[in-house]
Each structure stands twice: as C-alpha cells, then as structure tokens.
Amino acid sequence: MRVLVQKFGGTSLDSAEHRALAAGKVISARDAGYAPVVVVSAIGRRGAPYATDTLVDELRRIDPATAPSPREMDMMMACGEIISTAVMAATLQTLGYPAIALSGGQAGIITDGEYGNARILSIHPHSIRKAIERGQIPVVCGFQGVTSVTEESEHGSITTLGRGGSDTTASALGAALEAVGVEIYTDVDGVKTADPDMVPTARTLDVCTYEEVAEIAHQGAKVVHPRAAEIAMDYGIPLWVKSTFSDLPGTRICGDEQVHEEVRRRVTGVTHTGKLAFIHLEIVNEAHKPFVEQEVYRLMARADINILLVTFGPTGFSFAVDRTDYPVARDLLDGMVVPVGIDGGPNTSGAFYIFKLSDGQDLAYRNQRPLLKPLEPLFDIVDVPGAAFENGTIVSVIASRHRQVPGVMAAIFETLTQAGIPIHQVADSDMSISCLVPENEASRAVRLLHDRFALGE
Amino acid sequence: MRSQQKQPQLGAVARPLTFERGRGVYAVETTAGLAHVVVQVGDDGRRVERLQRVLRALADAQIPIFLIKLHPESISFALESDLVTRAEDCLHGLAGECGARGDLSLVTITATSMRDLNDVMVTIAESLQQAGARLYGIGDSHNTVQCLVETAWAAAAVTELTAAFGLEAQG
Numbered sequence: 001m002r003v004l005v006q007k008f009g010g011t012s013l014d015s016a017e018h019r020a021l022a023a024g025k026v027i028s029a030r031d032a033g034y035a036p037v038v039v040v041s042a043i044g045r046r047g048a049p050y051a052t053d054t055l056v057d058e059l060r061r062i063d064p065a066t067a068p069s070p071r072e073m074d075m076m077m078a079c080g081e082i083i084s085t086a087v088m089a090a091t092l093q094t095l096g097y098p099a100i101a102l103s104g105g106q107a108g109i110i111t112d113g114e115y116g117n118a119r120i121l122s123i124h125p126h127s128i129r130k131a132i133e134r135g136q137i138p139v140v141c142g143f144q145g146v147t148s149v150t151e152e153s154e155h156g157s158i159t160t161l162g163r164g165g166s167d168t169t170a171s172a173l174g175a176a177l178e179a180v181g182v183e184i185y186t187d188v189d190g191v192k193t194a195d196p197d198m199v200p201t202a203r204t205l206d207v208c209t210y211e212e213v214a215e216i217a218h219q220g221a222k223v224v225h226p227r228a229a230e231i232a233m234d235y236g237i238p239l240w241v242k243s244t245f246s247d248l249p250g251t252r253i254c255g256d257e258q259v260h261e262e263v264r265r266r267v268t269g270v271t272h273t274g275k276l277a278f279i280h281l282e283i284v285n286e287a288h289k290p291f292v293e294q295e296v297y298r299l300m301a302r303a304d305i306n307i308l309l310v311t312f313g314p315t316g317f318s319f320a321v322d323r324t325d326y327p328v329a330r331d332l333l334d335g336m337v338v339p340v341g342i343d344g345g346p347n348t349s350g351a352f353y354i355f356k357l358s359d360g361q362d363l364a365y366r367n368q369r370p371l372l373k374p375l376e377p378l379f380d381i382v383d384v385p386g387a388a389f390e391n392g393t394i395v396s397v398i399a400s401r402h403r404q405v406p407g408v409m410a411a412i413f414e415t416l417t418q419a420g421i422p423i424h425q426v427a428d429s430d431m432s433i434s435c436l437v438p439e440n441e442a443s444r445a446v447r448l449l450h451d452r453f454a455l456g457e
Numbered sequence: 458m459r460s461q462q463k464q465p466q467l468g469a470v471a472r473p474l475t476f477e478r479g480r481g482v483y484a485v486e487t488t489a490g491l492a493h494v495v496v497q498v499g500d501d502g503r504r505v506e507r508l509q510r511v512l513r514a515l516a517d518a519q520i521p522i523f524l525i526k527l528h529p530e531s532i533s534f535a536l537e538s539d540l541v542t543r544a545e546d547c548l549h550g551l552a553g554e555c556g557a558r559g560d561l562s563l564v565t566i567t568a569t570s571m572r573d574l575n576d577v578m579v580t581i582a583e584s585l586q587q588a589g590a591r592l593y594g595i596g597d598s599h600n601t602v603q604c605l606v607e608t609a610w611a612a613a614a615v616t617e618l619t620a621a622f623g624l625e626a627q628g
Contacts, residue, residue: 215599219599231478290586293582294582301578310602311526311595313529314495314528314531403521406515406516409525414512414513417508417509424527425526427596428525428596429601429603433525
C-alpha cells in the first residue's frame with residue numbers, strides 16, 4: 001500500500017471549481033496506484049463564512065470584553081476543518097470515488113493539552129488504515145487533534161495545533177503511515193527564490209532540502225510551515241510543494257544526502273520579514289556588563305518581549321524587538337536602575353547603573369536620576385545611554401553551509417552598501433545571513449541580492 | 458578545508474525525540490578550536506569602505522567567518538583557530554588594529570521556535586555566569602543561540618545549561 005498524503009489549503013477549497021481541481025489531484029494519485037490520504041484546511045480566508053478567523057470572530061463577538069476560554073475557542077476553530085472534510089469527501093463521492101471524512105480525533109491524532117498551540121504526541125491511524133483497506137479515500141481534518149486520557153485532562157478534548165497546523169498534520173500523518181510522500185497543495189507552484197510580488201524574476205526551485213525550506217519559512221516565506229518540515233526531516237518523508245491550479249511539477253523537498261553537492265552549498269533564496277526596532281545600550285565596564293545585560297533580558301522576558309539579533313560589543317550591547325513591543329520595551333528600560341556589586345557596601349567597586357534613552361524618551365530617567373544623588377558619595381552612578389533605530393526589517397539570504405563557503409557575507413555587504421542601503425546589524429546561522437536594513441529599503445534590498453546571486457537564472 | 462561543523466565535539470546532550478519535536482530547548486552542544494577576532498574600522502566617513510575591505514579580503518583569502526557582528530567602531534567575527542594567522546596577514550593594513558582571542562568554543566543551544574521563548578536569553582546568561590564562562594560573541598537564529606566562550610569553561614557551561622533547560626545527557 002503506497003500511501004500518498006495530499007494536503008489542500010483553504011484557497012484550494014473555496015469554490016466548486018477549485019474543489020474540482022483539488023479532487024482531480026486526489027483522483028490522479030489514486031489512478032496512479034497510490035492510496036491517497038487527504039488533509040484539508042478550513043475553507044477560504046478571513047471573511048469567508050467557515051474560515052478559522054471568521055469562526056473566531058463569531059465567538060469573540062459574544063462578549064468583546066472577555067476572551068473566550070481556550071478550550072471552547074479550540075472547539076470553535078476546529079469546526080472550519082470539519083466542514084472542509086465533509087465538503088471534500090462529498091465532492092469525491094459525487095465524482096464516484098468512495099471517501100470518508102475524519103476529524104483529527106477520529107484519525108487518531110493525539111496531542112498534549114495546550115489549547116490553541118497543541119503538539120502532536122502520537123498518531124494511532126487505525127481508522128485511516130481501515131478506510132484505505134475498504135477502498136475509501138480518508139479525508140482528514142488538518143490543524144486539530146484530541147487529548148489522551150491523563151489525570152489532568154479529559155479524554156478526547158478537541159485541541160488545535162496553532163500556526164502551520166494543517167501542514168503539520170499532513171507531515172505527521174505521512175510519518176505515521178510511512179507514506180511515500182506528502183504533497184502540500186497551495187496557490188503557488190512551489191518554493192520560490194523570493195517573493196514574486198517583490199521580485200518578478202523569482203524562480204520556482206526544483207529541489208530544496210528540509211533545512212532550506214524550514215529556514216525559508218522561518219525567514220518570512222509562507223510555503224511549508226517549519227514544524228511540518230521538521231517532522232518530514234526527522235522521519236525522512238519526501239515533501240512536495242505544488243499548485244492546485246496547475247500541473248507544474250512543483251518543488252521537491254528532501255534530505256541533504258539526496259541532493260547534489262552544488263545544492264548543498266548554494267544560495268537558495270532571499271526573504272524578508274519583521275518590523276523591528278533595534279536598541280543599542282552603551283556600557284563600558286567589562287566586569288559589570290554581564291550583570292546589567294542579564295537584568296535587561298530578565299526585564300524583557302517578564303514583559304513577554306522576544307529579543308533577537310543580540311550583539312555584544314566593546315562599548316555596549318544591542319538587540320532587536322518587534323516594533324509593536326518597542327514602546328513597552330522603551331518605557332521599561334528608561335529609568336531602570338541596576339545595582340551591581342554593591343553587596344560589599346560603600347566604597348567597593350559597586351555601582352548603580354541607570355538607563356537613559358534618547359532625548360525626549362527619557363522622562364523616567366529624568367525623574368529617577370535625582371533620587372540616586374544621595375548615593376553618589378558612596379557608589380558610582382553610571383548612566384547607560386540608549387538609542388533605537390525604530391524602522392528596521394530583516395532581509396535574509398538563505399545559503400546552505402555558507403560558513404564553509406567564504407564570500408557570501410562580503411557579497412551581501414558590498415551589494416547593499418554600494419547601493420546606499422545601510423546595514424544596521426547582521427546575524428548568521430548555518431543556513432542564512434540576515435541583515436537589519438531600513439524597512440523602506442526592503443524591496444530594493446531583496447531585488448539587489450536576488451540579482452547579485454543570479455537566483456532568477 | 459576543515460569546516461567549523463567538523464571540529465571535535467566536547468559533548469552533546471539532547472532531549473529524546475518525540476513524534477513532534479518538543480517545544481523549547483532540546484539540545485546543547487559544543488564545538489572547539491575557534492577564535493574571535495575584532496578589527497577596528499573607526500567611526501568616520503570611511504567606516505563602510507573599511508568594512509567592505511575587511512570582508513572582501515577575508516573572502517578572497519578563502520577564510521570562512523561566522524558570528525559576524527557590526528559595532529560602532531569595529532567588526533567582530535569567529536573563525537577556526539588555525540586560520541587566525543592567515544586572517545591577520547590578509548587584514549594587515551586594510552583597516553585598524555586587529556585583535557584575536559583563541560582557545561574558544563562555540564556552545565550551541567538548539568530549540569524549536571527559539572524566538573518564541575521569551576526567557577531563553579536570561580537562562581543562557583545566568584547559566585554562563587554560573588559556570589564562570591565569559592561570553593566573547595553571540596549569535597541567534599530561529600532555532601539556535603550560539604555563544605562563544607573560553608574552551609576551559611565550555612564543559613561547565615554545558616553542565617549549567619543542561620541543568621537549566623532540563624536536558625539529560627545522551628547515552
């Protein structure tokens with residue numbers, strides 16, 4: 001039994017015409033000798049009657065002042081996929097192909113109890129196997145599962161998987177069923193070298209590694225969710241990204257060992273993501289710096305603010321925050337006082353550090369600073385000047401193993417700076433080099449880098 | 458050319474893989490044999506030009522660098538220890554003073570969706586401090602935080618990080 005998992009997103013199901021095209025993909029697979037297992041998302045996007053966002057809005061409207069409970073929210077959100085499975089199964093039945101709609105729980109998908117962001121713990125796909133044996137095409141709800149029996153949680157409580165949930169369901173079912181492949185159908189014909197709205201010459205990649213596609217997804221491209229790529233990678237399941245609306249071959253996503261050497265060491269694409277503020281804090285005392293930094297991290301963590309692009313330098317440290325978090329981060333930092341090494345009492349090397357943001361944003365500093373005056377004879381009172389670049393975005397070059405291939409960073413730096421695009425900071429990992437650039441230069445930066453690495457050819 | 462990834466590993470710990478990867482930190486590993494270089498580029502009108510020259514010279518000399526960071530008056534990066542002399546030679550006269558620190562190890566903390574973990578940096582900073590490991594450089598991505606520390610303290614850093622993130626030593 002050669003199982004092929006085929007996942008269809010909301011735009012593949014939002015009209016009779018689109019559903020017929022999706023059903024055609026399923027029927028082609030079956031006619032080719034595969035046992036297709038279909039995974040579907042909720043139909044349409046916000047505004048469509050059964051889209052997840054529409055259902056959520058419906059629940060929120062009951063009492064706008066009170067957030068619905070996560071458990072009931074998950075039950076509501078799960079309805080979108082349940083409707084999709086019934087519609088898709090009925091479509092296949094109408095075309096003469098026996099199909100059976102299964103909820104996540106009926107498909108045996110067991111998750112933890114974290115409503116809204118549940119993690120798949122196990123899959124018991126007996127009902128799917130039985131359906132296949134009966135000659136039926138199982139149509140499974142993406143994005144959802146049920147809890148197992150524990151002392152803490154009720155049996156079979158509906159959960160949803162959070163972002164990328166339907167892709168994750170498809171990949172996980174592929175692993176559980178030892179599928180020959182998982183096909184992710186969407187409205188683009190594969191993984192692109194850049195956002196085609198930004199770069200008209202963006203090309204569809206023939207092949208991509210799991211690591212590349214996970215990196216591309218993390219860096220802003222909405223192709224396959226990284227969770228799905230990770231499961232496929234861990235279980236060695238080949239993934240395909242294809243278009244519901246064309247017969248183009250799409251992009252094959254596979255393990256590193258299955259691609260040529262030149263694919264292993266190449267620039268795959270250029271992405272952009274995020275609206276960021278980059279904060280720089282000046283502190284020169286090497287001995288005290290780690291303690292002050294720690295307090296900043298602790299403060300940001302308490303406020304649920306994620307930090308990235310962390311940089312240590314000889315005269316300070318820097319980090320970026322999401323721009324929506326910046327006002328909170330700024331207000332928390334301004335006037336913050338960090339005592340370091342004062343346990344030994346007066347006249348030791350201890351100091352009080354007080355954060356002072358740029359002029360005009362330092363109201364708390366101006367109020368707090370005089371309060372430290374009485375301590376000046378006993379301890380050092382040190383200002384930590386802070387400044388922020390508030391309109392940044394990240395442009396990333398996805399480059400497999402660039403750390404073994406000298407020159408990628410030089411090429412990026414030359415390309416952007418020679419075009420007059422300032423780079424405020426960089427970050428690199430095994431799979432990418434990211435540059436913080438002004439948001440209004442993002443499109444130009446992506447296009448220049450796409451050309452520089454000849455990705456359209 | 459030896460790659461950074463092929464350097465001898467001091468140790469690795471990881472959480473056993475479940476069906477879907479666990480949320481949060483699931484592995485800590487170390488890579489030895491590294492160095493950290495800081496090149497002064499000044500903060501005048503020729504800073505960008507000097508940065509270009511530094512990066513181009515390293516590229517032309519086929520020297521891979523990583524953990525690249527821009528500072529107001531300098532650029533810093535990591536590289537394999539045995540490439541430091543070549544790097545210093547090729548950078549000579551291109552920019553300002555070039556200082557290198559060897560005997561460093563890269564401690565890599567890997568997580569699923571690292572950037573959703575608000576408290577990960579606090580935990581890392583506290584663990585390194587507890588281990589007495591001074592941080593020379595840091596880099597973060599969607600699934601890793603990489604910390605450059607003295608090799609002498611790397612094992613202690615891994616021990617502290619392992620305990621802090623609730624990981625168990627791999628058999």
